[in-house]
Amino acid sequence: MKFFIDTANLKEIKEAASMGVLDGVTTNPSLVSKEGHKDFKGMLEEICKIVDGPISAEVVSTDLDGMLKEGYDLAKIHKNITIKVPLIKAGLQACKRFTSEGIKVNVTLCFSPNQALLAAKAGATFISPFVGRLDDISTNGMQLIEEIVVMYENYGYDTEVLVASVRHPMHVVEAAQIGAHVCTMPYKVIEQLIHHPLTDIGLQKFLDDWKKLKG
Numbered sequence: 001m002k003f004f005i006d007t008a009n010l011k012e013i014k015e016a017a018s019m020g021v022l023d024g025v026t027t028n029p030s031l032v033s034k035e036g037h038k039d040f041k042g043m044l045e046e047i048c049k050i051v052d053g054p055i056s057a058e059v060v061s062t063d064l065d066g067m068l069k070e071g072y073d074l075a076k077i078h079k080n081i082t083i084k085v086p087l088i089k090a091g092l093q094a095c096k097r098f099t100s101e102g103i104k105v106n107v108t109l110c111f112s113p114n115q116a117l118l119a120a121k122a123g124a125t126f127i128s129p130f131v132g133r134l135d136d137i138s139t140n141g142m143q144l145i146e147e148i149v150v151m152y153e154n155y156g157y158d159t160e161v162l163v164a165s166v167r168h169p170m171h172v173v174e175a176a177q178i179g180a181h182v183c184t185m186p187y188k189v190i191e192q193l194i195h196h197p198l199t200d201i202g203l204q205k206f207l208d209d210w211k212k213l214k215g
């Protein structure tokens with residue numbers, strides 16, 4: 001399973017990249033706004049220098065012409081830029097156009113199997129189902145991932161299932177068990193994946209025993 005980081009924080013991206021576990025980056029308007037990046041394109045250029053993999057940049061237009069204009073403009077920045085469009089009618093139309101021209105597309109804000117099916121038919125490179133936001137409304141987010149993975153396998157769609165809105169390590173583990181292609185997660189979750197109390201206790205014991213030997 002590929003690991004993407006879900007952030008627009010350059011320090012976090014650098015840190016995760018240094019661990020050797022990062023395959024790509026996803027951003028969205030909320031994440032960019034949170035970091036206060038006034039120069040969106042400049043920020044994307046910086047990210048492309050740090051990570052050699054798909055970098056999702058989301059359009060904010062909701063009509064086809066606007067999405068196309070924004071998307072073409074963003075795609076010029078770097079070959080790894082993946083245009084992120086919302087799962088609405090214009091988003092599907094834009095997806096079809098971009099993919100037919102070799103531009104990668106991440107269709108976001110997916111909350112149902114039928115939406116995921118439409119994105120695959122429109123040629124999406126990635127479909128982003130939001131597991132955490134479904135969990136928030138007492139609906140099983142990971143069940144949606146299972147349903148989409150089965151559907152895509154049934155018909156051999158190339159679209160990759162990108163598990164988004166990940167809130168904790170178990171979302172990552174379950175995504176891998178189901179066989180999702182990609183999981184995008186906040187930096188905090190990557191850190192949480194590393195830690196185990198028995199590792200810390202075991203390491204401390206090794207170091208203490210080593211000190212005894214040295215006198």
Ligand code: G3P
Pocket residue numbers: 006026027028130132133164165166184
């Ligand atoms: O990038 C989209 C998604 O991961 C957002 O997550 O935590 O705001 O639901 P969240």
